[in-house]
Amino acid sequence: MRYSVFTAGNSYYGIPIQQVQEFDFEYKLSPVPYADERISGVSSLRGRIITVIDLRKCLGIKEGNEPRRRKVLVLDSLQLCKDYDTFDERFSKDVLGVVVDRIEGIVDLDFHHSLDIERSKKGNFIEGVVNHEDKVLNLLSFPLIIQDIYKGP
Amino acid sequence: MAEKGSGFSIFHPVIRIEHREFYEAILNEISSISPVCNQARSTAAEISKDSAEEELIIDLIKKVEDFSNELLSVTKNLFDQFYQTKEKFYESMLMIMAYNKINLMDRNLLERTCDVRWWSMELAFTYCVERYNQVSSEARDVDQTVMGLGEQLKDNKKAVESIDGIREFLKPTTWLKDKLDDLEHFHTHVEEIYKCLKEISKENLKSKIDVFLRDVKDCCNAAAFASSRLEDIVNSYSIYRDLIITGADGNVIANANKDKRSVVLGLKVSDEAWYESATALKDGNQYHAQDVSKTKVEDKPSLVYSTTLREGNSPRGKITGVMGVFFDFQSEASLILDEYMPKDKNGVIQDDCYSIFTNEQGVIICSSDEQTIPSGNYMHLPRWHRELGPGDKTCSYSVIEGRESALITAKTDGYLEYKGLGWSSHVIVPKSHIFEHENSGFELKLDRDEMMESCLIPEINKKTYERIQEYKESIQLISLNGIVFASKLGKRGAALGPIFDRITKTGDYATNKMEELLIEMAEDEFAQNAEALETFSKQAIDLIDRNLFERSADIRWWATDTIFAKALEDHAPESCDAACERLKVINNSYNMYRNLVLCDPGGQVIATSRTESRGELKQLDLSNEEWFLAAMRTNSFGQFGVGDVSHSALERHKETSLIYSGGVRKHGAREGEAIGVLGLLFDWDNEARKVLESCLQKDQEGKRIKGTQAFYTNGKGKIIESTDRDLFKVGIDLKLPEEHASLGSGTSFSGIFEYEGKRYLMGTSKTKGYREYKGLGWSAHVIRPIDD
Numbered sequence: 031m032r033y034s035v036f037t038a039g040n041s042y043y044g045i046p047i048q049q050v051q052e053f054d055f056e057y058k059l060s061p062v063p064y065a066d067e068r069i070s071g072v073s074s075l076r077g078r079i080i081t082v083i084d085l086r087k088c089l090g091i092k093e094g095n096e097p098r099r100r101k102v103l104v105l106d107s108l109q110l111c112k113d114y115d116t117f118d119e120r121f122s123k124d125v126l127g128v129v130v131d132r133i134e135g136i137v138d139l140d141f142h143h144s145l146d147i148e149r150s151k152k153g154n155f156i157e158g159v160v161n162h163e164d165k166v167l168n169l170l171s172f173p174l175i176i177q178d179i180y181k182g183p
Numbered sequence: 184m185a186e187k188g189s190g191f192s193i194f195h196p197v198i199r200i201e202h203r204e205f206y207e208a209i210l211n212e213i214s215s216i217s218p219v220c221n222q223a224r225s226t227a228a229e230i231s232k233d234s235a236e237e238e239l240i241i242d243l244i245k246k247v248e249d250f251s252n253e254l255l256s257v258t259k260n261l262f263d264q265f266y267q268t269k270e271k272f273y274e275s276m277l278m279i280m281a282y283n284k285i286n287l288m289d290r291n292l293l294e295r296t297c298d299v300r301w302w303s304m305e306l307a308f309t310y311c312v313e314r315y316n317q318v319s320s321e322a323r324d325v326d327q328t329v330m331g332l333g334e335q336l337k338d339n340k341k342a343v344e345s346i347d348g349i350r351e352f353l354k355p356t357t358w359l360k361d362k363l364d365d366l367e368h369f370h371t372h373v374e375e376i377y378k379c380l381k382e383i384s385k386e387n388l389k390s391k392i393d394v395f396l397r398d399v400k401d402c403c404n405a406a407a408f409a410s411s412r413l414e415d416i417v418n419s420y421s422i423y424r425d426l427i428i429t430g431a432d433g434n435v436i437a438n439a440n441k442d443k444r445s446v447v448l449g450l451k452v453s454d455e456a457w458y459e460s461a462t463a464l465k466d467g468n469q470y471h472a473q474d475v476s477k478t479k480v481e482d483k484p485s486l487v488y489s490t491t492l493r494e495g496n497s498p499r500g501k502i503t504g505v506m507g508v509f510f511d512f513q514s515e516a517s518l519i520l521d522e523y524m525p526k527d528k529n530g531v532i533q534d535d536c537y538s539i540f541t542n543e544q545g546v547i548i549c550s551s552d553e554q555t556i557p558s559g560n561y562m563h564l565p566r567w568h569r570e571l572g573p574g575d576k577t578c579s580y581s582v583i584e585g586r587e588s589a590l591i592t593a594k595t596d597g598y599l600e601y602k603g604l605g606w607s608s609h610v611i612v613p614k615s616h617i618f619e620h621e622n623s624g625f626e627l628k629l630d631r632d633e634m635m636e637s638c639l640i641p642e643i644n645k646k647t648y649e650r651i652q653e654y655k656e657s658i659q660l661i662s663l664n665g666i667v668f669a670s671k672l673g674k675r676g677a678a679l680g681p682i683f684d685r686i687t688k689t690g691d692y693a694t695n696k697m698e699e700l701l702i703e704m705a706e707d708e709f710a711q712n713a714e715a716l717e718t719f720s721k722q723a724i725d726l727i728d729r730n731l732f733e734r735s736a737d738i739r740w741w742a743t744d745t746i747f748a749k750a751l752e753d754h755a756p757e758s759c760d761a762a763c764e765r766l767k768v769i770n771n772s773y774n775m776y777r778n779l780v781l782c783d784p785g786g787q788v789i790a791t792s793r794t795e796s797r798g799e800l801k802q803l804d805l806s807n808e809e810w811f812l813a814a815m816r817t818n819s820f821g822q823f824g825v826g827d828v829s830h831s832a833l834e835r836h837k838e839t840s841l842i843y844s845g846g847v848r849k850h851g852a853r854e855g856e857a858i859g860v861l862g863l864l865f866d867w868d869n870e871a872r873k874v875l876e877s878c879l880q881k882d883q884e885g886k887r888i889k890g891t892q893a894f895y896t897n898g899k900g901k902i903i904e905s906t907d908r909d910l911f912k913v914g915i916d917l918k919l920p921e922e923h924a925s926l927g928s929g930t931s932f933s934g935i936f937e938y939e940g941k942r943y944l945m946g947t948s949k950t951k952g953y954r955e956y957k958g959l960g961w962s963a964h965v966i967r968p969i970d971d
Contacts, residue, residue, distance in 0.1 A: 032670065034663070048671070052664045055656070098649075099656070133659070135687075136666055 035134040035167060036103060039091035042134065044160070044167045049113065051106040053133055055099055057082065066179050070129055075104065082127040088175050089155070094131070102127045110173050117173035118180075126176065137162060195266075199618060202262065205696065209258050212693050216251045216686060220244045223682045230675040239668065240679070246661050247686050254654055254693055261647060261697060265704050266618065268641065272711050273617040274589065275883050276718070277610050278576040280523045282593035283722055284538065285608035287519050287729070291422075292472070293601035294733050295510055298420065299470050299488040301772045303506045304496055307412045308428050311405035311437060312492050312504035315355075315430040318402040321395045322353045328388055329353075332376065342379050345372035355434045356449030358399055359406060366396075406437050413439035415853070418821065419740035421954055425509040427480060428492070431502060433458055435480075447480055452507070455479065461489035461505045467498040474604050475512060475548045484548070484558070486512035516540055516549035522725070523718060524551065525616065535586045535613045543605030545569055555584060562609065568592040571607065586613045627709055628935060629969075634705045637969045638889075639712055639944065648701050651694050658690030709944065713933035715880060716946025716965045721931055723878040723893055723963035724948045727871060730775075732956035734843050734865055738823045741769065742845030742861045743853065747781055750790055751847055751859035754783075759790050766792035777840075778864040780833065781847070784857070786811055788833075803832050805862075814844035814860040820853040822846070824860075827959060828867060828903040838913055839903065841867035868913075871895060871904040879906065880967050890968040898960030900924060910939070919964075923947040926962065935969070942969040 033044040034053075059071030059082055068087045073080050082102060085091075104127050111122045139160060155178070158169045223244045231237035302308070329349050336342040351357055352369045373392060377385050413426045417439040425440040425447070433453025438444055452458045457473035464471060473487040488508040493500035520538040527533050538551040541562045550556045565579055574596030581590055591610045595603035627634065634640070635648050665683035669676030741747075750762035766779040770792035781790040786806025791797055805811050808831060813824025824844040831840040842864055846857030875893040882888055894905030900919055905911035922932050929951025936945035943966040950958030 034667070047667060050667050052667060053660045055660070099653075101656075101660070133663060135659075136663065 031139055032136055033139050033167070033169075034103070034136050035162075036085075036101070036130040037132045037134060038085040038089060038130050039094040041091070042165050042167050043085070043130075043170050044137070044139070045170050045172065046113070047136055048109045049106055049172065051104040054102045054104065056102055056129055057127075068179050073127075075125055075127075078125050080104065080125040080127050082129055083175070083179065084129045086129075086131075088128075088179075097131055100129050100131055101133045102129055103133070105172055114171070114173040116177075118177065121173075121176060126172075128172070139167075196615075198262070198266065202265075202700075205700065206258065206262060209693050209696050210255070212689050212696075213251045213255050213258075216247065216689050219682055219685050219689075220248050223679065226678045226682065230672065230678060232675075236672075240665075243661055243665050243668070247658065247690075250654055250658050250661070250690070251693075254651075254690075254697075257647065257650060257654070258693075258697060261700060261704075264643060264647070265700070268644075268704075269707065269711075270617055271883060274578045274591070276711075276715055277589060277591045277612060278578060278593060279881075280718070281591045281608045281610040282574075282576055283523070284519050284610075285540070285593055285595045285603075285606060286598065287522075287725070288516065288540070288606070288608075289595055289598040289601060289603050290726070291515060291729065292510075292603075293598045295488050295508065296470050296472070296601055297772055299490050299506065299508045300468060301769070302416060302426070302508075303467065303490045303492050304768070305412060306496070307405075307409050308437075308506065309492050309496050309503065311402070311409035312428060312430055313494075314398065314402040314405045315434075315436045316432075316503055318395065318398045319355060319430060319432060319434075321391070321398060322355070322358075325388075325391050325395050326350055326353045328391060329376070332380070332384070332388070336376075336379055339379055342376060345375040348372040349376070354449070355430075355432075355436075359403065359434075359436065360445060360448050409437035410439065410444070413437060414441065415743055415820070416740055420736040422511050422515055423508060424485075424511045425480065427452075427507040427509070429453075429458065429505045429507070431504055433505075436504070443480075450479060452479060457487040457489040457507055458505050461491055461507070462502055464491055467491055467493040467496075467500065472604055474542050478509075480507070481509060483513060486510045513549060517551065520549060520551040523721070524610075525612065533616075535584060535588065535611075536616070537583075537609075537611040539609040539611070541607050541609065545607075548606070564590070564592065564609075568607075568609075573597070573603070580614060583611050587615075588613045589617065626934075627706065629709075631702055634702070634709065637705075637709075638971045639708055639967070639969060640705050641708070644701060644704055644708075648698070651697050651701065655690060655694035655698075658694070659687060662687040662690070712880075712944055712967065713946060716944060716967065717931040717933045717948065718946070719878045719880055719893070719965040720946040720963045721948040723875055723895070723965060724950050724961065725953070726874045726878070727895070727961075727963070728950055728953040728956065728958055730870060730874070731865075731958075732953040734775075734863065735823050735825070735956050737773065738843045738845040738861065738863055739820060741863075742823075742847050743820055743851045744847075745851040747790075747847045747861060748849060748851045748858070750781060751783060752849065754789070762790035763792070763794050763797070766790055767794065775866050775870055776863050777866045778833070780862045780864070782811060782860045782862060784815065784859060789859075800833070805832060808832065808842075810842040810844040810862060811860050814846045814862070815857050817846040817857055818855065820848070825959065827897050831864075833862070833864060837868075839868060841865045868904055872906065875904065875906045875963075878963070878965055880965060888967055891966065893963065893965040896962050896964065903961070919947075923962070923964070928952075928958070936964075936966060943967060944969055 032047040034047050034050050035042055035044045057073040059073050061071045062069055068083050070082045070084045073082060107122045107124055107126060111117050111119060139162060155171055155174045156168045157171050160167045160169060224241060227237050227240035329346050333343065333346045349372045409428055416426060417423050425438055425443060427435050428437045429435050429452060433451050435447050435450045435452060438447045455478055457471065460471040460473065470488055470490040475484045475486045478485045488510065490506055491502045492504040492506060494503050524532045524538055525536050532551055537556055539547055539556060539562065540549045542548050545561050545564060547556065547558045547560055547562050550558055568577055571577060571592060571594040573594060576593040578589060578591045580587060583590060588611050592607050594607045597603035635645060662683040666680060669679035744765065746761055746765045750758040762781050770776055770779050779792040780788050782805055783789050786804050788800040788803060791800055809826035810824050817824060826842055828839045828841050830838060831842060834840045842862050844860050844862045847859045847861055848855045849858055878893050880888045880891045892906050892911065894911045895903045896917055897903050900917050902911050902913050902915055902917055904913060920934055920936060922934055926932055926947060926949040928949055931946065931948040933946040936943045945964055945966040947962050947964045949962045952958035
């Protein structure tokens, strides 16, 4: 399986490549009044409204310097609905972006040949931890994060 | 490059081979993107289901091509920038170097003008000249009388012989030189003549001869004493080859150089330019500087300072004689020419590098390589190098001794009231030297980003660095999107994957290479600045060493003055007043001293040049001060004492004083126990700060770089003066990095220095002294901040 790998703080995170629609530089965002603090704001992406959440805030990461220009990962909502039965259908029409520190690239992870996989439920949003080239990759579940945000406090 | 403003060419011979390879590698990588993109276009047409899909892919490809073209042009600019900045930096460093050399010379020559004016007032010299003028007029009188007799006695062969003998003796060359050994001979001749004369003529001649004989002895003694005083001066100030005193008739009466004395004494120099110009001076306080030229006195071309001796030592008095000071120009100039030049590991100036002084006419007066570019010839210079105004500098490139070289000229603007002689200083360095990758061993303990963010790095490089990182990220994003897009096409997209992989790799390679180049440029920038700071610190320590050398010469010479010895011997009020008067006169000519004091062996001040504070100073007990004790320990005239910069009771209100001291001996003798101490209070803080300020780092427009500071530390690492007394307080112990603190004599080092939470690049040079002045173990430091 191919995963796209990105960072926030000093940690590495990955999601399957199918769940990504595209990568971009961080946009200029308009803030959303009274929204959850994890929502950075909204912007327009090719005529559609995109809501952008901040991965650092979602995971409560404070360590490490933010790079000069952060990146946005635009999620493929349709694919997320396909991958997660629990993911609310109404999100499939939204465009969702995630601000991350850096995008590391795309890697091939072969779980069957790797014994490094460890399905410890670490936090609510991490599905597993994988060793890849001396790096520890946290496999994220965005549907869990998004639902957590919209569920409200 | 060669012509200002011309663009970059990778084929220019000065461009380093590694850089050419570097450039070619980037070029290859980036041009390989083009076929990949073309392949991607045809793949897109093959695999796309509809035109929208195809357009999306083609759009991505187009972006890749745009970025790679921009990368290429940025690379070109980067090299251009690299070489031009380096060239500019070196040019400005070389110009500063050329100017410093002429400035060092001017500072030295200024001291010489003080010396010559002051020495001409020495009583021994004026006395000897007056005696000489008297005797020579008496000798002329005798000569005329004897000549008249010659006519009368022309038939008497013996008498004619005697007359010739007498006339021969009357020439100053004879009686001055032979020190009257020939006197017996003279008497025989005189007796012979007397025999032939009638009583009246005999009495007439006899009275004249008696007067002459009485005075000639006196005059010879005075001349011998004058010569010995001149010797004292030359021994105190080792930078003179000879000092000469002539009578009003232009004959040399006394000189300092023993070896030359038999040739020089009695020599008629009245037709020499230095002599003639001196006699044209309006008063005794003026001097004339004769540019390097041939004289009768020396075999080598000489640089002569001359001034007049006046009747009664009054500035407007009648001219009684001339003093000529023959400065050891060649030895001083070659020392200066040798300084700051690129050296090989044996300390010899590297081949094809030259340093030269020319006079106003453009004739070489001293050269660092007399065999290749000898003195006495015209220097081949472009016209604008010959037409510089005072203090101007210029640089151009031409082929010198077969190598394309940078030729830098700086013209004198004099120093203080000394206007200079219109000389120029030239430095020649092969062009390839400028671009050589010097592995100076300079090591930075900074990481990449810290270095790139430093304010030392030119804004333009920082921008390029940011831009390159942006390109790198842009290309990365485009390829990632390509890969994501391809994966969404499923099997159809498989062909696109490798293409975008390749684009990512190429983009990474090219941008990484360029980052490397920028880092190299930044390291160079640091190394060059470090080198510049080292040079400035060396200049700062050299200037102060040369200044202090002069002070050590002053003290040695002044301590031999008999007026001081007399005051110490008899303690009589009038002797002390005379000593005060003497100190006052000296202090007026040499205003780098705050005060001059004469102390008795008990450490009590008995005379001072600041007579208004005489009473107050008398109360002090100085017998425990370092400078005083050092001078009391001296037992010969070559020695002097000096205390490190510290507080002295002599200056209650000053934090620090620097005092030079010399032992005064009985009757001003050269050897023997000290009977008192002469102390010179050098105006240390002002003079030192002036020097330090002149050594701060300046930008290419000559403006002081923000935050640059300079300071001196003594052998114990204590600050003794600084350009910012709030930041670098005088008297505090500074924790210097080990490499800076443990420098050997005459060596320099540069590195990072952290002080009060700020980081600086610092150049340090340790004193090596100057000539016989050994230095006091001090170091000079020049710093500039690394961060804003």
